[in-house]
Amino acid sequence: MTFDEFKLMVSDGLGIDDTLLNRDLSFRDDLGIDSLSVINFLVKIEHKFKFKFDVEHIWAMKNLGEIYDTFTEALNNK
Amino acid sequence: MFITSIGYYIPDGRITNSDITEILVEDNKEHFSKEDIEFLTYSCTRKFEFLGIETRSCCSEENGDHFASMAEKAARKAIDQAGIPPEEIDCLIFSGVTNPFREPSFAIMLAHRLGIKTGDFFDINDTCNGFMKSIDVAGLYLKSEKYRHILVATCESPYDLKNTLKLDIHIENTDQIDNRLSGLIVGTGAAAMILSSDGGKGRITHYGEQRTSNDWDASMLTLPGTAVPGAKYGDTITGFWSDGRLISSSLIREMPEFILRKLSEWGLDAQSIDLFIHHQLGNNVTFALMDKLNADHQKAPVNTFKQFGNMATVNIPVNLAIADEQGLIKKGDSILLLSSSCGLSYALLHIVW
Numbered sequence: 364m365t366f367d368e369f370k371l372m373v374s375d376g377l378g379i380d381d382t383l384l385n386r387d388l389s390f391r392d393d394l395g396i397d398s399l400s401v402i403n404f405l406v407k408i409e410h411k412f413k414f415k416f417d418v419e420h421i422w423a424m425k426n427l428g429e430i431y432d433t434f435t436e437a438l439n440n441k
Numbered sequence: 442m443f444i445t446s447i448g449y450y451i452p453d454g455r456i457t458n459s460d461i462t463e464i465l466v467e468d469n470k471e472h473f474s475k476e477d478i479e480f481l482t483y484s485c486t487r488k489f490e491f492l493g494i495e496t497r498s499c500c501s502e503e504n505g506d507h508f509a510s511m512a513e514k515a516a517r518k519a520i521d522q523a524g525i526p527p528e529e530i531d532c533l534i535f536s537g538v539t540n541p542f543r544e545p546s547f548a549i550m551l552a553h554r555l556g557i558k559t560g561d562f563f564d565i566n567d568t569c570n571g572f573m574k575s576i577d578v579a580g581l582y583l584k585s586e587k588y589r590h591i592l593v594a595t596c597e598s599p600y601d602l603k604n605t606l607k608l609d610i611h612i613e614n615t616d617q618i619d620n621r622l623s624g625l626i627v628g629t630g631a632a633a634m635i636l637s638s639d640g641g642k643g644r645i646t647h648y649g650e651q652r653t654s655n656d657w658d659a660s661m662l663t664l665p666g667t668a669v670p671g672a673k674y675g676d677t678i679t680g681f682w683s684d685g686r687l688i689s690s691s692l693i694r695e696m697p698e699f700i701l702r703k704l705s706e707w708g709l710d711a712q713s714i715d716l717f718i719h720h721q722l723g724n725n726v727t728f729a730l731m732d733k734l735n736a737d738h739q740k741a742p743v744n745t746f747k748q749f750g751n752m753a754t755v756n757i758p759v760n761l762a763i764a765d766e767q768g769l770i771k772k773g774d775s776i777l778l779l780s781s782s783c784g785l786s787y788a789l790l791h792i793v794w
Contacts, residue, residue: 391693391729396690397685397686397687397689397690397693398689398693398725398726398729399488399619399622399685399686399689400686400690402487402488402491402492403484403488403619405487405491406483406484406487406488406491407484409483409487410480410483410484415487418490418491418493421491422725422728
């Protein structure tokens with residue numbers, strides 16, 4: 364999955380205009396997205412693609428780029 | 442105003458994440474498809490893991506714990522530790538959110554059980570901020586010299602209340618689980634504190650709070666079928682409903698600014714605080730708050746959410762007592778208690794140990 368495809372999935376899942384999204388954006392600090400909405404989004408991704416994010420790692424991820432990298436790595440290692 | 446002693450009691454029963462999801466499935470299996478139930482179970486389990494909760498404290502049948510007995514145990518510990526005879530306690534303020542008493546006040550019954558025969562005994566309700574608000578009210582009495590020793594006490598037993606009111610966790614669609622999630626991470630316990638006009642181990646120097654009424658219905662727990670015209674969950678409410686997304690986003694957005702403003706008014710700053718005790722909603726919320734304050738995560742070392750869940754009014758006094766027991770507090774330490782509660786309200790209490 365390319366980053367542009369991932370952006371569309373984020374846009375759809377969190378109701379954010381995809382043109383606003385880039386690798387450096389933080390859900391919390393830049394977009395004001397609450398942690399429960401982020402968890403909801405991640406859980407839906409996990410369920411759809413049948414893998415699990417590392418819970419400890421997820422809160423350390425600072426921006427969308429890191430979430431995308433973690434997601435693609437998990438998909439490749441599935 | 443001084444903290445003379447703190448007592449607490451956590452029952453040894455535990456409810457696991459899978460116990461809770463089983464209850465959720467049981468309450469909704471009739472009207473959901475197999476696929477929806479499977480997603481609901483997965484989604485809830487993972488949300489608990491992300492939030493960092495493993496178990497919730499609850500009453501155990503073996504110990505015969507109940508609301509009154511737990512409150513009494515915590516209060517007796519505080520009284521014994523203070524070494525103050527019950528007859529010298531002038532006032533008892535009780536504040537549990539899940540207080541099942543409407544008539545008489547729970548405080549007057551607790552006073553009777555503790556052997557406090559006469560005095561000023563009353564309940565207050567300030568949701569999760571109830572214990573901090575009790576301290577604020579006690580401070581007014583102590584400052585005016587009306588009273589010398591005040592017992593502030595609280596207890597939470599949400600699963601007893603759920604059973605008593607026969608509240609199931611019924612939802613109409615899988616997205617609605619987010620409005621029920623707060624009720625699935627609650628825990629049981631009791632705490633009490635003796636506050637005195639002189640002496641004691643912690644001096645309370647400041648209390649501040651911020652309240653706004655716009656989101657009054659962010660979280661609701663009413664008697665079943667209570668008419669609440671205009672509430673976001675419907676015109677009649679049964680059970681525990683909350684808007685977790687609104688609460689967590691508001692907390693992270695608004696509370697740091699409130700804290701920094703109050704600290705500045707008091708001539709303090711976040712870096713000078715040695716220990717933060719935060720209302721228990723999971724470390725991701727606490728640490729997000731600490732980041733906004735530019736404070737080291739290690740200054741918020743006590744996390745009881747993982748084991749006990751969110752014990753509402755009981756969180757803060759229990760965590761303060763645990764920090765003291767574990768030797769995490771030194772004489773002269775500057776301690777900040779951070780409370781958030783529905784309404785929405787934020788409160789801050791500063792102690793010099």
